[in-house]
Amino acid sequence: MSPELLNGLLEGLHAAQQGLRALLHLLGLAPDAHGQPAWPFAHRIAAEMLVVDAGHARRVLLSLLCVAGAVLALLLSLPWRRARVALGALAVVLLVIAPWPQAHLLLSPAVPTSLHQSPTRFEATGIVRGQAVYQQHCVRCHGADGRGEGPDAAQLAQWPPNLNGALLWKRLDGELFWRVREGMHNRAGAVTMPGVGDAVSDAQIWEVLDYLQAHAAGQMLRESGTWDRPVRLPAMAVQCRSGRARQTHDLVGQRVRVVVASQGTPPAAEDPRLVTLVAGTPDAGSDVECQPQGSPDTRKAIDEALALVLGVPTAELPGYQLIVDRGGWLRARGQPGKAAWSEDDLVCRSGAAPMAASAPLPIAAPAPALAAGTDTPTDGLHALIRRMDAEPVRLVRGGFPH
Ligand code: HEC
The missing domain is CATH 3.40.30 (Glutaredoxin)
Known part of the structure; x- marks a missing residue:
């Protein structure tokens, strides 16, 4: 699949997901959580998989085309009585031949804030406030340099990840927010990272995420001489x-x-x-x-x-x-x-x-x-x-x- 086509598919799916959330919000089915409409489902579309697995992306695109064709056939059959049987059969055939993608590749677990967007606009002053939050609440495990070697890290069941690489760019903002607030678990259900809960305000969590991104960008530049993940100019008056x-x-x-x-x-x-x-x-x-x-x-x-x-x-x-x-x-x-x-x-x-x-x-x-x-x-x-x-x-x- 060409990069343009893949981009189009990703953009379409992103818009569809955001649109669905907005519609559910309008109908009162997606109440606010942390200042934005919550995503009410346990899963979301796993865009990451579409990016890494070309065969999967192709199956998703073809299936969408088959579904669109089937819907069109059914719509046409409403006014077009004589062709109703043929169009109905066509719709069934399209749905049968669609190369349905595997559900576990299509969806990934979601949280209420999965689709949230950071409200901070990457403000310079917020980044610096985020640094103070990091020093107070995160540094003991993640370390002053963000590599995951803080003073408490060795006692943890799991070593904290290096936050200076591409990790932050691979995640959705809203899911990082949720993990920092609610904490993380391993497969056995044991806490790997404790959440900050109400000890840190929502605004501060968004700011600490901005700080992590600014810091990771700087470390990337220091180590490899490039910003191989894009960063914005910190915003200022x-x-x-x-x-x-x-x-x-x-x-x-x-x-x-x-x-x-x-x-x-x-x-x-x-x-x-x-x-x-x-x-x-x-x-x-x-x-x-x-x-x-x-x-x-x-x-x-x-x-x-x-x-x-x-x-x-x-x-x-x-x-x-x-x-x-x-x-x-x-x-x-x-x-x-x-x-x-x-x-x-x-x-x-x-x-x-x-x-x-x-x-x-x-x-x-x-x-x-x-x-x-x-x-x-x-x-x-x-x-x-x-x-x-x-x-x-x-x-x-x-x-x-x-
Ligand atoms: C008690 C130690 C500890 C503290 C305190 C802590 N973390 Fe973590 N953090 C971890 C560990 C361990 C992981 C890996 C957990 C896992 O993968 O299950 C992690 C993972 C992360 C991740 C990666 C999440 C992902 O999507 O993979 C981010 C981002 C993060 N922490 C940010 C923070 C921030 C911000 C704070 C402070 C507000 C903080 N952490 C405080 C131990 C800690």
């Missing part, structure tokens, strides 16, 4: 010269370059191809295109969130640059002291297909020779932007497009 944007969300649709300034460094040259957002501590009174807004504490939290996704200590942050694509995804990183951009700086190359994230990364083409002025359309930034726009990010969570 901004103040821009044009006066139009008030939040980084308002900048979605434009490419953004984030520059971490420090006192005494010359101001970042602006570029018409990107909105320049100057974080860190620029010299007082410097005229910048956009800057984060908020109290000194908020600005400190913004720097901390940026340091987390970059996987560097906050003290080493000045001089780093980031390029955010039109969808709000972090795509390129510029290290301190570098003079010009090249395609090699594209550290998130996640392509459009759901499988792309696990497929081998394309080998970066050698950087084109730099023309004298960085503004000419043949410079490294130009090549980087062209590549970034040609390979948009599509986030996949638990196999579903997000």
